[in-house]
Amino acid sequence: MSEETASRVCLSQRAHWAAEQAISFLMAQGVENRDVISLAAGLVDEQTLPVALCRDLLNELLSDDRTARGALQYGTTPGAEALRSEVLKHLARLEGGIVDDLGVAADQVVLSTGSQQLLTSLADVLLDPGDICLVSAPTYFVFLGVLNGVGARTVAIPSDDQGMRIDLLADELERIAARGELNRVKLIYVVSDFENPSGISLSAARRQQVVDLAKRWSTEQRIFVLEDAAYRELRYEGEPLPSVWSFDQDRDTVILAQTFSKSFSPGVRVGFGVLPRELVAPVCNRKGNEDFGSAHLNQQLLNLALKSGRYQQHVQQVCQGYRSKRDAFLAALATEFRDLPEVHWVHPKGGLYVWMTLPDAVATGFNSTLFQSAVKEHKVMFVPGELGYPSTRNEDVVCRNQMRLSFGVQPVDGLQEGARRLAAAVRQQLR
Ligand SMILES: Cc1ncc(COP(=O)(O)O)c(C=O)c1O
Missing domain, CATH: 3.40.640.10 (Type I PLP-dependent aspartate aminotransferase-like (Major domain))
Structure with a gap:
């Protein structure tokens, strides 16, 4: 085997098909730009996590040796x-x-x-x-x-x-x-x-x-x-x-x-x-x-x-928390974008995301001026909407002027500041 052949890594077709996933790029952007307010991350709110509940549940599970051995x-x-x-x-x-x-x-x-x-x-x-x-x-x-x-x-x-x-x-x-x-x-x-x-x-x-x-x-x-x-x-x-x-x-x-x-x-x-x-x-x-x-x-x-029944109680609290964060975020968007009537967004009745649509001419992709200036200059990040469309077919269906904004991770003040920075970045593109 020549040195060149021996060093060549021959990956499967599936490895190639799986390459260059946007999720990895987005995660890396988050890590590289720590001072950025991320409205991109789709994670859940840390404050909603059932810390005490899980501690109790684990204690209960592990307190009896037989049950513990079964679970482990x-x-x-x-x-x-x-x-x-x-x-x-x-x-x-x-x-x-x-x-x-x-x-x-x-x-x-x-x-x-x-x-x-x-x-x-x-x-x-x-x-x-x-x-x-x-x-x-x-x-x-x-x-x-x-x-x-x-x-x-x-x-x-x-x-x-x-x-x-x-x-x-x-x-x-x-x-x-x-x-x-x-x-x-x-x-x-x-x-x-x-x-x-x-x-x-x-x-x-x-x-x-x-x-x-x-x-x-x-x-x-x-x-x-x-x-x-x-x-x-x-x-x-x-x-x-x-x-x-x-x-x-x-x-x-x-x-x-x-x-x-x-x-x-x-x-x-x-x-x-x-x-x-x-x-x-x-x-x-x-x-x-x-x-x-x-x-x-x-x-x-x-x-x-x-x-x-503790799961069901927990979900009620989680929903209360997200409801108020959603309301705060929607209110902040209404305030910050009030001079930009050409920008629209969906008022979600649940979930973690607000879907925003800009005028057709304003692209939001990773290489767009808006994404670059939002991250580098205005210190705010979103998920480009085009990621939600299959890339290889139906080119006519793909919208390049949308973005996904998450109210999951940021606390209320982060959401408000995020909305302010985002509006500034969008305004810069529009004016
Ligand atoms: C629509 C949708 N389906 C499935 C998942 C997968 O979540 P998990 O694997 O944590 O259940 C996610 C996670 O963000 C999602 O947004």
Whole structure:
């Protein structure tokens, strides 16, 4: 072997597909610019983290030797039986019914390391390179990276203030069928509640329609709807909407992904999926190769929190905290941008994000003058909206004049100062 050949690292195609993820760049920007107020970070508010509660729960778990040994041992690939049953009760509460009405058993619940692992596993077991996933646009940019990572073709369906445009989804499916590519469509991905990044929820009518469309076009093979309900429990006003999953009476089309990261703690990192029966074994086989079970201690901790009702109390406090931060941030934006009527933003009823739209000509991407001057000169950072659009296709759908602003991490004074700095940076571009 020559020295040159021996030193060459030959990575897999998948490693190339997974390269250059925006999330890593954003994290690095945050670290390199410590004096910047970050409205970019999508982390939860440190003050909401259940420190005392977790201390108590861990004490309880570890105070009895037998229970402690059980919790500190490996669990199983689909996750702790006790928590999977508790998750069904939790889901029944969210759906406003009882477990018997759900139409699924605990063995259709798979616990994962955050919902991210479930999303990744699903992409892996459903999508071959070249297969198609339809996504609302804009959407959760980390999942777009996951889709790139398996070589999928991602097709953007524009959304409006009711979420994904179902008429455009229907048109797209029609076009795909006409091209003879229906057999490549495997997945429709929607973030149903207070979407990351847009803050918008899919309307109840459209929830039914997306399920109907998926079933109607499942002529060559099943087209699944992946409902990512990561922000479902962070609701600050209005009545909860029935999940997309609840409209799938046969329980064979919608995959529901949820997480306890936002409502409880991302450090505990427990998520779950409620899967159509046929997907349970493939997802568990994949997970078996990866970790043969997520952190068992964390699952036991959450089980105790849910069972004792302390989780539910905690979520109420979390929502109160975020509600007042959202209100403070929206008020600050209204004040700071009052002389810039050409700038608009969504008033989210939940979640962690405010989605802002600037005039068409003002680009917000990493290389734009606005992003550069915001970070370097005005010391404020946001997530460029274009990250929420698939990069390789549907170029006409991509909006380059939007940004995602998070009110999750900053305290109220940071949000107010952040809004002031952002307005100054935008004003500089507009005037
Ligand atoms: C829409 C959405 N889905 C899923 C996740 C993954 O969260 P976790 O893996 O912590 O459950 C996030 C995290 O930010 C998200 O915003």
